[in-house]
Amino acid sequence: MKKVVSIVMSLVMAGAGVVNAQRVVCKIKGSDTCLPLIQKESETYQKKNAGSSIMVTGGGSGVGFAAILAGTTDIAMASRSMKMDEKLKMNEAGKAYTEKVIAKDALSVIVNPTNKIGQLTREQLEGIFTGKITNWKQVGGEDLAIVVYSRETSSGTYEFFKEHVLNKKNFGPKALLMPATGAIVQSVSQTKGAIGYVGLAYLEKTVKALKVSYDKGKTFVEPSVENAKNKTYPITRPLYFYYLKSSEKQVGSFVNYLLSAEGQSIVLKEGYIPLQ
Amino acid sequence: MKRKWFKIIEKGVESVLFTSSLTTSITVILIVIFLFSEGIGLFFSKPIDKDSIIGISKQNTVSKLSSAQLNHIFNQDLTNWKAFGGKNDSIQLLSINNIGDYFAEEELGSSFENIPNKINEFVQKHPGAIVSFSKTYMPKQFAGKLLEINNVGVWEFLSGKLWYPTAQPVAQLGVLPLILGTVLVSLVAILMALPLSIACAIYLAEVANSKIRNILKPLIELLAGIPSVVYGFFGLIVIVPEVQRIFNLPVGETAFTGSIVLAIMALPTIITVAEDALRSVPRSTKEASLALGATHWQTIVRVCIPTAKSGIAAGIILGIGRAIGETMAVLMVTGNASTMPSLFAPARTIPATIAAELGEAPSGGLHFKALFALSIILFIITFGINLSVSYVKNKNKSN
Numbered sequence: 001m002k003k004v005v006s007i008v009m010s011l012v013m014a015g016a017g018v019v020n021a022q023r024v025v026c027k028i029k030g031s032d033t034c035l036p037l038i039q040k041e042s043e044t045y046q047k048k049n050a051g052s053s054i055m056v057t058g059g060g061s062g063v064g065f066a067a068i069l070a071g072t073t074d075i076a077m078a079s080r081s082m083k084m085d086e087k088l089k090m091n092e093a094g095k096a097y098t099e100k101v102i103a104k105d106a107l108s109v110i111v112n113p114t115n116k117i118g119q120l121t122r123e124q125l126e127g128i129f130t131g132k133i134t135n136w137k138q139v140g141g142e143d144l145a146i147v148v149y150s151r152e153t154s155s156g157t158y159e160f161f162k163e164h165v166l167n168k169k170n171f172g173p174k175a176l177l178m179p180a181t182g183a184i185v186q187s188v189s190q191t192k193g194a195i196g197y198v199g200l201a202y203l204e205k206t207v208k209a210l211k212v213s214y215d216k217g218k219t220f221v222e223p224s225v226e227n228a229k230n231k232t233y234p235i236t237r238p239l240y241f242y243y244l245k246s247s248e249k250q251v252g253s254f255v256n257y258l259l260s261a262e263g264q265s266i267v268l269k270e271g272y273i274p275l276q
Numbered sequence: 277m278k279r280k281w282f283k284i285i286e287k288g289v290e291s292v293l294f295t296s297s298l299t300t301s302i303t304v305i306l307i308v309i310f311l312f313s314e315g316i317g318l319f320f321s322k323p324i325d326k327d328s329i330i331g332i333s334k335q336n337t338v339s340k341l342s343s344a345q346l347n348h349i350f351n352q353d354l355t356n357w358k359a360f361g362g363k364n365d366s367i368q369l370l371s372i373n374n375i376g377d378y379f380a381e382e383e384l385g386s387s388f389e390n391i392p393n394k395i396n397e398f399v400q401k402h403p404g405a406i407v408s409f410s411k412t413y414m415p416k417q418f419a420g421k422l423l424e425i426n427n428v429g430v431w432e433f434l435s436g437k438l439w440y441p442t443a444q445p446v447a448q449l450g451v452l453p454l455i456l457g458t459v460l461v462s463l464v465a466i467l468m469a470l471p472l473s474i475a476c477a478i479y480l481a482e483v484a485n486s487k488i489r490n491i492l493k494p495l496i497e498l499l500a501g502i503p504s505v506v507y508g509f510f511g512l513i514v515i516v517p518e519v520q521r522i523f524n525l526p527v528g529e530t531a532f533t534g535s536i537v538l539a540i541m542a543l544p545t546i547i548t549v550a551e552d553a554l555r556s557v558p559r560s561t562k563e564a565s566l567a568l569g570a571t572h573w574q575t576i577v578r579v580c581i582p583t584a585k586s587g588i589a590a591g592i593i594l595g596i597g598r599a600i601g602e603t604m605a606v607l608m609v610t611g612n613a614s615t616m617p618s619l620f621a622p623a624r625t626i627p628a629t630i631a632a633e634l635g636e637a638p639s640g641g642l643h644f645k646a647l648f649a650l651s652i653i654l655f656i657i658t659f660g661i662n663l664s665v666s667y668v669k670n671k672n673k674s675n
Contacts, residue, residue: 084372085325088410091387145526152612152632153442168374170351170440176529176611176622179632183512183608190517193526 024052024254026247029073030064031156032181033105033199034239037270038077044266045257054254061156068242069093074251076242079105079156080163096245101238102258104273106200107161108223108235110185110207112192117141119211119220122234125165128195131172136193148175149184149196157181160237161197200225201271228273236273311655315648318433322425323447323642330408330445331420333399338362340424346446347438349406357404365404370395371445372409392416408445428642433649439614439624441633441643449646453614455653457623461531461610462599464619465538469595472539473546474588480547481554482576493551500544508608511537516609523620529611531623537605542595549594553587554580593665600658603627626654 024045028038035058042054064076065086082090082099090097109125111117120128120139127133129148136144150171151158162168178184181198188194189206200223203209211220214234227233241258243251257263264274323343324330330346332338338360341349348354349367357365370378375391378398384390392415399405399420407420428449436450476496480489512529515536520528557580565575581588611622612632630647637643 084375085410088372088388088412092412147527154633168352170443173438173615174613174622176527176613177624177632178612179607186512187516187529191520191527 024049024054024251026054026074026251026254027072028054028056028075028077029059029067030075030077031061031079031239032058033079033157034077034102036201037103037239037267037272040270041258041263041266042254044262045254049253052254060152060154061159062154065242068097068244069095074243074247075255077102078240078242079237080160081238081240082242097242098245098248100241100243100255100259101275102241102255103239103264103267103275104228104236105239106223106225106228106233106236106273107157107197108200108203108209109195109197109212110188110203110209111195112188112190113206113208114192115141115208117210118208119213121213121217122165123216125212126167126169129161129166129171129175130169131174144193147191147194148172149187149194150175150177151181151184151197152177152179157197157199161235164237165197165235199271200228200273203271225268225271225273229276239272308655311648311652314645315650315652318428318449318642318645318649319430320427321642321645323428323449324408324425324445325410325642328408328445329411329414330406330423330425331395331399331418332407332423333403333405333420335403336362336365336421338423339421343425343428343432343446343448344436344438346425347440347443347448350408350443350445363403368398368402368405370398370405370407372413388413396420428646433646437616439629441637441646447642447646449642451626451646451650451653453616454624454626454629454650455657457531457610457614457617458600458625458627458654458657460617460619461534461606461623461625462538462596464532464535465542465599466592466596468535468539469542469546469599470592473543473591473595474550476543476547477550477554477588477591478576478581481551482572482580496544496547499540500548504541504602504604505608507537507541508605511605511609525620527611527622529609529622530620531610531617532619534606534610534623534625537609538599538602541602541605542599545598546591546595549591550584550588553584553591556587557583589665593662596661597658600654600661601627603631607631626650630654 028042035056038056042056046052046054061076061078061080064073064078065082067073068076069086069089109120115136117136117139124133124139128139128146129150131148133139134146136142136146148171150161162171176187178187178196181202184196184198185202185204185207188196189204203223209223211222212234213220221227221233223233223235228236241255243255259275267274336357338357341360345360348359350369350371352369354360355367357363357367375384375394379394384394391409391413395407395409395413396415396417396419399407399418405420406423425446433449433451434455435452436448437452438448438450439454440448480492484492511533515533516528518528519525519530519533519536523532561579561583562575565579566572570578606625607628610625610628612624612628613622614624614629615621617623630650633643634647637647
């Protein structure tokens with residue numbers, strides 16, 4: 001009898017122990033850029049902390065912000081910071097939130113491997129993506145029409161590229177809007193005159209990444225984890241977590257895990273850029 | 277006694293049948309009403325966010341701008357008021373998303389209470405100013421004047437050639453490229469699928485022996501069961517590079533590529549329905565034709581096909597329906613550029629647009645309504661096709 005009681009007691013204690021250890025139950029929604037990273041992070045986290053259940057879904061940064069505003073997600077992951085009008089909406093709804101940078105990502109501009117062009121300035125990129133430059137001849141390449149590939153409008157990558165490379169101008173109407181980053185890589189690899197942009201983690205040998213200059217052609221920098229880390233590569237962006245201050249207790253331990261040395265080592269392994 | 281019971285049961289079954297058909301019709305009608313009530317709202321709203329205002333400096337002589345003109349301003353294509361009939365002043369933009377370029381976030385106050393003052397300050401300082409803000413942050417005494425903006429017009433919507441539904445602050449809602457893209461892609465798809473599928477149906481129903489048919493029929497039906505995203509992926513990896521190589525195009529994601537994929541997808545639908553129709557031609561009719569001395573081919577062409585005409589037409593409608601409404605496969609292979617379509621250039625279709633953008637569009641907003649208006653157009657197109665086919669069918673019957 002005593003034995004049974006002690007077993008039951010220890011079970012209860014164990015159960016309580018699990019609760020005390022970080023048992024996180026939450027939903028994460030938003031950026032497709034963050035999706036593979038956060039999925040990997042949540043998998044390893046759940047393996048270490050039994051009883052945790054983290055649901056990660058994509059859809060685009062804007063979708064994540066809309067969801068946290070509507071209260072259907074606990075954490076919004078984003079590949080761009082919250083826009084002013086989104087901040088105002090959160091403010092109007094009386095929702096105080098915390099913004100955390102969890103990792104960084106570099107966007108690389110890719111072309112077909114047969115393309116002779118190896119580097120472009122920001123001004124040239126702006127001309128190409130807004131549709132003012134239409135032939136590779138105009139930037140020193142061969143006589144070949146440029147085919148511009150972009151992500152769909154719901155993508156945070158689309159917004160970030162528009163803001164930081166196109167100087168807030170709209171993409172040209174001839175740009176091909178692809179439903180996924182993988183589709184851009186596939187299309188650029190099989191289209192001779194193609195140009196597109198993808199996160200560093202998506203770079204493959206079937207496409208060529210361009211060196212980019214943000215100082216009107218003085219220095220051209222190659223996109224790589226190293227160059228993004230030492231801040232010489234210009235098209236780098238932080239990846240964010242947004243969560244309500246009121247749910248800090250609920251999600252805090254997962255966020256801390258992400259920022260820990262172990263979480264950041266996964267960041268590097270998955271092809272993103274860890275915070276220092 | 278027994279008869280009485282039967283009658284009651286029959287009545288019961290009848291009423292069950294009646295209610296189920298009634299519910300179906302009501303559901304369909306409700307969906308249509310929902311579609312229209314959401315979509316029509318577009319034409320009662322302005323092409324800017326519901327709570328947004330656009331203001332300019334008081335000295336400015338311009339008082340009205342079209343949404344296309346505003347697009348030029350916020351796209352920084354035109355940077356002088358002279359282009360709009362105003363004074364020779366360069367245009368100074370201030371909006372919620374670039375306010376950080378002019379004022380530090382601390383200046384705006386912890387809960388942004390200083391924004392109204394900053395807007396006034398900006399408008400007074402720059403004679404060429406144009407500001408766009410949410411009404412909440414509108415200063416109580418606005419130092420500038422508000423710009424008049426017209427509602428989205430039906431004609432403007434249907435004939436506009438620019439589709440930038442998320443452009444800030446003024447959305448560009450022109451759907452002509454999307455309508456033409458949809459029509460072009462599905463029309464070419466059906467033109468490709470029709471001869472092939474009718475030939476296949478005739479072969480299966482009349483020519484093939486049972487052994488071959490037993491192999492071919494399940495195979496074709498299997499084709500109908502493949503998810504459309506698989507077709508899309510196949511198209512992207514196999515058909516896109518081939519189209520590009522064969523026609524020597526700069527890009528392989530074209531309307532034509534979409535048509536090929538859609539044609540493949542429409543095949544099993546048309547074949548299955550048309551074959552069933554051909555096989556249900558009464559044996560006596562065929563035998564009468566053969567007995568009169570007609571050959572096998574004459575019987576097929578002169579007797580079987582005319583008799584099965586309505587069934588074949590039904591197959592075609594279903595095929596077209598599948599082609600026009602198909603989303604995922606088209607989204608992956610046509611490139612989705614919203615330019616005026618031509619066969620060998622990228623095109624964007626209505627279903628692909630709705631699928632790609634509805635997740636992002638805030639419910640009840642302008643973009644949301646515009647997507648519903650698009651689905652009304654899609655509905656009208658398919659409805660028109662159904663009507664015309666049934667008209668043709670009835671005409672043939674009366675002859």
